[in-house]
Amino acid sequence: MCTRVFWNDNPIAKVTSRCMDWEVSDEPELWFHPRGLERSGGSQSDAATWRSTYSSVGLSMWNIGTSDGMNEKGLAAHALFLDDIEPPTGTGAPTITVELWVQYVLDHFATVAEVLDHIDDVQLIAPPIRGQYMGAHLALEDPSGDSAIIEPINGELVVHHGKEFTVMANSPDFDEQLANLARYAPFGGDLTPPGDITSLDRFVRASYFRHYLPEPTNIAETVAGVFRVTQNAAVPPGAPYSDGGVYPTWWHAASDVTNRVYYFWSTLSPSVIWVDLAALADGTELLALNPRLDDLIGDVTGRLASAELAY
Template structure:
């Protein structure tokens, strides 16, 4: 565990997470019905230690909250995930049944119930929830039932709260939030998620942008004066361009709603990365003093895309924009051993030299 990461989170809590954490999630579908979720993860204050974890069926886990121990379990299903700072802190992943789950920071609006030792076997820490979901459920429908009795508790005291996206290859998708100690589960028809405020507010806020449309506004006549757009894209006037969660939610929803349905899952995966490129946050935007933490090339430290239909998870990082993939169909989750691998074997960007003769 990175001591700086834990110490900063615990001491700066909500104020820190509002400034340094930003995640954007989208969902696309190909013409043949293949479904892809994709997301970015931003952390602007230090380099996150991110690993690729391969977790077999039957893997035993003892979870832990800030106040005490929580539930223990053995995986029913194997999965591949991306973890940050601790191998159990899976923030995005896909299991062998095509269920996808992801964690998104949710500072200032969530509130977990008080820890109750008597309900230890129904309690799990916020940072270990995604791993538990991936290891135990094969569909959104079953996950919705299975999580209803679960109590979320903070892994680190004062570290703010998170919310979750759970999706499967049928197209079902839900958002899970803990507000005032109560679990709220929302259907997510657009497949978009960012951070705070709450998901229901974000969806309502979209009504303020119904004037937006793809393309260019037609010429108009004002009392005999012909007016026309100076260039393409005037239908997007009013689309917010800042990096706050509400603005990113609106942009993501608009881009998803106007995205073409491409022929294959492969094309859809590549297109999802193109959309996410529009949400990358360069160093310097989040802090007033132009701070540049050592080794941090981008506040967007990595992005991933998950082909739930065909069982493949893809990712690229700030160190290497080349897209890499893990095909879960090639893994025997009944025999594979638990693995915790660095997300970047080499932290450098391959550059192809073009030789002119």
């Protein structure tokens, strides 16, 4: 399904790309969220409530929550599907639904370390979304190159924290992904990269091609580099995979956390678009754009228009 790749050891910029793979389109909308928005962690009685500290830009999934985004401080967060999650329960902390996890993080924190310092402030829950179970794990990165993977497993939030954790896919859990990766060159084993599109194979292949990315000379090459890697892990729409575990790729996004520019590329379009969050950061108006419009290309910062908060 989805794959995330963080390129944090090049001399130009810290940049991430992720792709969104699902059975049907998640109908993404591109949002700018200003500071000071009043929010809730869901409709449940013990839901967390807060006022956003930081402005952010990101993509919504079916207009019920944020699946991917970056805030004005350069902290980026990415929710990818993870099967059979078991978050901690009975902690007494206010709750947030899994679809609001990304936005909660972007609204509150400036760095990966800050997120981890406050990891127990809320309790994650995973109610059905549109009648379907939707588990997730979270990838984080910031302009220092720091990275973390957070997985709700067996009643705990399991954290892998460090600049070395640059790739994430889907199930199995991250420890199993790392153990499998160690069977391949140049990560400790001698196997060559696999060619399938299962989560295990995508994790290895993304790690492999990220490892061999040539040093970029400018920001365009840097962003193109991470896009190339997630494209290699993507599934073209129409591919004949019907076992329920592999779905087509609907879009790619890239977060330049150094320069605060957010990119989007629909797989139904030949054109990449981007939003300059640094230019929008002090704005006070909620803005939105359908990023799948046929006429969009290049910098669309000025195309975002006034909108009402959907979630």
